[in-house]
Amino acid sequence: MSTKERQGISPIFLGIVAVMVVSGWALWAGWGSSPGFVTFVAVTFGWLVSLCLHEFAHESSAALFYDKRPGQRRLTGPYLNPLKYTHALLSIVLPVLFVIMGGIGLPGGAVYIERGRISGRWKHSLISAAGPLTNVLFAVVCTAPFWLDALDGVPVTFRFALAFLALLQVTAAILNFLPVPGLDGYGVIEPWLSYRVRSQVAPFAPFGLIAVFGLLWIPEVNGVFFDAVDALLRGLGVSEFETYCGLDTYRFWQEWFGDQDPWCAVRA
Template structure:
């Protein structure tokens, strides 16, 4: 009986995550209705809270897939509660992604659930566990852009439309970055089980620096331009125009004045 009770508690949704969901819902309502005196404040809080929700779901997807692949230790570690404070590196999983969102408006991938690889049998399972996280970002992007590609955007208030467009940009950028085959990112985790042992041993020391390497590359103007061209191309394919995502980011940056054409009518 004790073990069953413990197992249920290991998988019970954390009050911390419920609180983040509540903030997302309230600020989403404020963005939709134009309740806030400053629309940018509502957009800032809504996008930040929704971004943290997506980070939690990203890590949960890794953990849940690992659980069904044989790593039963993820429950005891608290990964199935959706509590961001339970991650191995809360700094990498939550703090840095939110910080870079505020600084540069980019969906920096987090990552910090520790999977016990020796419990998992089969290369395909290892690949699926790594892919589960960024696929969550893909699904999140599809949900955010649904009003755009379903042609129902006329019924969505302007401020909420801009917020969804910017949130979609974050999800698409996070998915693209995460799927890069760079050590330390999920894309490398997908292909790693299929690489020769010698190659994996040579690459292993560079894994902690993979994310930093990618982020440094994004400071190169030509690389940054090519990356965001790819993000914008995906968004356009989903029906999101460049102006919508730009205005969403402009409203999000409440410390800067948004262009006049990004104004939100009540």
Template sequence: MTTVSRTSEQRISPVFLGIAAVTAVTGWAVWTGFGSSPGLAIFLFVTSAWVISLCLHEYAHARTALHGGDITVGAKGYLSLNPLAYTHALLSIVLPVLFVIMGGIGLPGGAVFIERGRIRGRWRHSLISAAGPLTNVAFAVVCTAPFWLDALDGVPAAFRYALAFLALLQVTAAILNFLPVPGLDGYGVIEPWLSHKARRQMEPLAPFGLLLVFAVLWIPEVNAAFFGAVDAVLSGLGISDLDTYCGLNLYRFWQEGSNVCVTP
């Protein structure tokens, strides 16, 4: 009975499979140019692929925690890739999607509850926190593979732009998540190595860490430095500013002039 129970806890959720199906169908639509305009297809493709990356981000936290000693993550539904099983679906799914739609930035998620008392060893704690944003890094590498492998021959322009914009989201999410700010995964990586006094002092800041980061990003100099770092990473992966601009432009298909990058 225990084996059956554990198997069911790790079975992929129909919700996730449905999102994956939407990604596949809309990806095909973008590739083939199905429809009169690629905008809607790109919007659905990038959004659903972004949600998949959020699910994998949280799954990575949970899977690493399971191997680290927290055997409760399965019963909580974290291993099923079901976005509805997260402690705060609003923070993990809804807000990140809204930020993509409004600002074209990959907002860090992070709403799986890990019972840290079951984890032994500082390295395990750090690895659990790092596993999520490392998934975004891996996702970015996959999205940009055609660019840095110089394998774009035959890739439709619309699909190229969609991949570039999706890669932008992954890079921004990874960089933001790795910031050593309380409440973000970057702080979770270093927290086990801090003194007890330092951890106690930082603890009250955790609920406001993400808000603090976005407040600081409003400072023009900080904003320029952040997106300069994002552009440098993307450039190193073979993606130009034109690729990401056109990706964002086509993604916002409802805006006037959103078809400026459409090629015959």
């Protein structure tokens, strides 16, 4: 591969960013006859951007720690290509389905890392933490306009969409830091566990993601979790009403069945 071929950002990622920006601008400008559909596009592609950054954070941090033996793989461009270093189903399709089905931001867990080329337990922990830390930074960016009071005069549909995208980032960060096999939180502590414990837990890793999502369908668990998420977002200036209406507007297909909250529709 030539030096020229290794440089630059992936056109796929740039295309995802372009759709996010254009649809976000459409919400800001009040363009389009269906704010619900535009919200769906803007939030979904914003979520895809965060997924790309999440997985790339794992890969790029791992590349910093790879041994430098001749002929070994390096991190090469085009960068941020989600099809290059992730599993399309586990890292892209499933997280998007989780958002559509439950309004929950839960990144997948299938980035390709050559763990055998990295020595040092703290390095492995840092690589696992890099993904959810990216969601933390994304959440700070999404909530900044709220806690800076910079949204005066902004169309409420844009505010709703941004609030919902912020909620997805917060839920992604919290859930991914859980010490559950298959999630990044377990990856942080795994290097510090004994070989026997890791061997016993390993068979359950493929089911951790689905198990967490399933638990969140239990009303009592869901209520406690989102109470904590709402409290955190309130501290960042985002109200529960805004995230609720963001989700309600995001599900534009509810208009067809008359299931959308009329209050959110009126405010929009």
